[in-house]
Amino acid sequence: MTATSNLLVELFVEELPPKALQKLGDAFAGVLRDQLVAQGLAAAGAPLTAYASPRRLAAHIEGVLAQASDKAVSQKLMPVAVGLAADGQPTPALLKKLSALGADASAVAGLKRVHDGKAEVLYYESTAQGATLAQGLQKALDEAIARLPIPKVMRYQLEDGWTSVHFVRPAHGLVALHGAGVVPVAVLGLAAGNATQGHRFEAAVQPVVLRDADSYAEQLRAQGAVIAGFAERRAEIVRQLRAAAEKLGGGVRPIEDDALLDEVTALVERPNVLVCQFEREFLAVPQECLILTMKANQKYFPLLDAEGRLTHRFLVVSNISPQDAGAVIQGNERVVRPRLADAKFFFDQDRKKTLASRVAQLSKVVYHNQLGSQGERVERVRAIAKAIGQQLFAALAERHELQGTQDGEIAQDWLLTCVDNAALLAKTDLVTDMVGEFPELQGIMGGYYAVNDGLPDEVAHAIEDHYKPRFAGDELPRENVGLVVALADKIETLVGMFGIGNLPTGDRDPFALRRHALGVIRMLMEKDLPLDLGALLAGAVPAFAGRIDDPSALLADFIYDRLAGALREQGYRSQEVDAVLALRPQRLALVEKQLAAVRAFSALPESQALAAANKRVSNILKKAGGDVHAHVNPELLREQAEQDLYAALQRFVPEADAQFERGDYTASLQTLAVLRAPVDAFFDDVMVNAEQLDLRLNRLGLLKTLHEAMNRVADLSRLAA
Structure with a gap:
């Protein structure tokens, strides 16, 4: 076998799109290795290091052969009768x-002659020469370039002035080293060599001539002033950010934002963190506005104090390290000032008009061509919110859990008024200058402007919170008013989009319907809301005034699918989830209690026998048709086994039902576990499908009674192995 050496391949290009850099680097390196493995030039699982900086994609692969081993090849020719x-x-x-x-x-x-089961077939056996590294790497490079997940392809001319190529950015250099030797490959009009470029301004030497494949990262850092590895560069930025904040003291810390950190990592080759500041007067503007403009527009890291409040300082990750950083600091401070001034201007201007005065403008904002304007949508959300609020507040009052400033009916009226006001005003910040500039602040700015208008805290909080949860793991609305408006807003979106047939498909979900469904699920479950899912969905349809078809059944399936996936991600077994959700539970707040009961039941020694019996009962009842009633005439119970089963049901089912009604689902199932012996005896000794009609119907009625008693918490037949 040919001796192995480590391989280094680098493609040197103009600045790559920062948000795609990490994905591009991983894909480039991964495809290279996979292709070399497929050609027998590298072992499966060969150690791989991917490098990605703003101006380079590279891969270091260990143990690569100079030439792959020869392979025996057996090729099927034709049947013997045809060939001879x-x-x-x-x-x-x-x-x-x-x-x-x-x-x-x-x-x-x-x-060679081989019988393939039908006839004798001729095979030609030969030896295929293993690919050389030059051949294999050329193929791998071509494949890696073709399969890069490029967000947008550029077309540019090569130096000859005639040839055009397509790539993510113009490429200017190619390195391919096997050990210390150059591998003769070419791509994008470039021939491989052993030299690359370092930092634009701070490289000690230019170009950086690489000694061998293994010296790549070290030489780039020492001679080229470049940290080539994405993860290594990211870690260095994190270290410097923390060090700069600690140096300022007072518990100051940089804001945590992984997406921003990844983007900045993709913008610099050798990071240098600097401390900058702005005038304190800007802190009168809501900090969300200032933070967003610094992060989104300037890629700065705002600094928060120990209480999480924005300070007047921020951190910049520079790509240069001058001896005197004063000019860099001043430049960044000068650049951010107009941005903050714009935010302050928008905030001051917006507060001159009340949210209520902006409601009429929503009729001019298109929501969807089949569902009308935002103004029409607001009216639907108000109607849905009113119905949800009436049901929720009445139920909470019965449970003595009603939040409000007064007791009883006065509290309900007050909260319903808050719900209506919040639903009416929740979308008005869409027509403010601030949200027009920063759409990410919708809801947040509405909350600030509601406070400015002197509205109750319940209304201001609901306006801010009604978009929550915005993403997985996001917090839920703080108060009941916000919960009602958030539920109404999400249900209006779901019912409306499903009602016009605008369903998510594959990876496409432009209206975030999956996220809305999970938001509804989380609010119902985590806030223990006494609301029925089916009633919520069906109750929203009239608000559309005949504009849509009723999508309640299809939408319920969609929500249960999302719930099933979420529960499996939380660690529940598929059988447990299927058993509970098969009953289409309406109170999602109770689902986790049902799952806990099923898990406890599954641990009982009787569980598998009862699950199998339930499956058998279900099949019998299905074959019997839909005319079976849970009614038993004791006088028609002829066999001892059916008499014993009936007696056991009479004795234990009332107790299990009482436990179920109290919400003690675990105890209810455990009480019913004692039915195993009489159920087993029944199936051993009793013929259900007796020839005598009255006996047959009575036995089916007995099984129907058993089935209904056993499956109130979950469909236990789903637990059968």
Whole structure:
């Protein structure tokens, strides 16, 4: 076998799109290795290091062969009857096939005969020479370039002035080193060499001539002033950010934002963190506005104090390290000032008009061509919110859990008024200057402007919170008013979009319907809301005034699918989830209690036998048709086993039902576990489908009674192995 060496491949390009850099680097390195493995030039799982900086994609692969081993190849030709004449001589068809494979008539004697179950077939066996690294790497490079997940392809001319190529950015250099030797490959009009470029301004030498494949990262850092590894560069930025904040003291810390950190990592080759500041007067503007403009527009890291409040300082990750950083600091401070001034201007201007005065403008904002304007949508959300609020506040009052400033009916009226006001005003910040500039602040700015208008805290909080949860793991609305408006807003979106047939498909979900469904699920479950899912969905349809078809059934399936996936991600077994959700539970707040009960039941020694019996009962009842009633005439119970089962049901089911009604689902199932013995005896000794009609119907009624009693918490037949 040929000796192995480590391989280094680098493509040097103009600045790559920062948000795609990490994905591009991983894909480039991964495809290279996979292609070399496929050609026998590297072992499966060969150690791989991917490098990605603003101006380079590179891969270091260990243990790469200079030439792959030869391989024995067996090629199927044709049936013997087709390839050989009666006298054993090769037919023209066989000779033509052999010629295509580079062989002649002399190879006929060595052909192998194999019976494939139908006829004897001729096989030609040969040895294929292993690919050289130059051949294999060329193929791998071509494939890596073709399969890069490029967000947008550029077309540019090569130096000859005639040839055009397509790539993510113009490429200017190619390195391919196997050990210390250059591998003769070419791509994008570039021939491989052993030299690359360092930092634009701070490289000690230019170009950086690489000694061998293993010295790449070290030479780039020492001579080229570049940290080539994405993860290493990111870690260095994190270290410097924390060090700069600690140096300021007072518990100051940089804001945590992984997306911003990844983007900045993709913008610099050798990070240098600097401390900057702005005038304190800007802190009168809501900090969300200032933070967003610094992060989104300038890629700065705002600094928060120990209480999480924005300070007047921020951190900049520079790509240069001058001896005197004063000019860099001043430049960044000068650049951010107009941005903050714009935010302050928008905030001051917006507060001159009340939210209520902006409601009429929503009728001019298109929501969807089939569902009308935002103004029409607001009216639907108000109607849905009113219905949800009436149901929720009445239920909470019964449970003595009603939040409000007064007791009883006065509290309900107050909260319903708050719900209506919040639903009316929740979208008005869409027509403010601040949200027009920063759409990410919708809801947040509405909350600030509601406070400015002197509205109750319940209304201001609901306006801010009604978009929550915005993403997985986001917090839920703080108060009941916010919960009602958030539920109404999400249900209006879901019912409306499903009602016009605008369903998510594959990876496409432009209206975030999956996220809305999970938001509804989380609010119902985590806030223990006494609301029925089916009633919520069906109750929203009238608000559309005949504009849509009723999508309640289809939408319920969609929500249960999302719930099933979420529960499995939380660690519940598929059988447990299927058993509970098969009953389409309406109170999602109770689902986790049902799952806990099923898990406890599954641990009982009787569980598998009862699950199997339930499955058998279900099949019997399905075959019997839909006219089986849970009614038993004791006088028609002839066999001892059916009498015993009936007696057991009479004794234990009332107790299990009482436990179920109290919400003690675990105890209810455990009480019913004692039915195993009489159920087993029933199936051993009793023929259900008796010829006598009244006996048969009575036994089916007994099984129906058993089935209903056993499956109130979950469909136990789903637990059968």
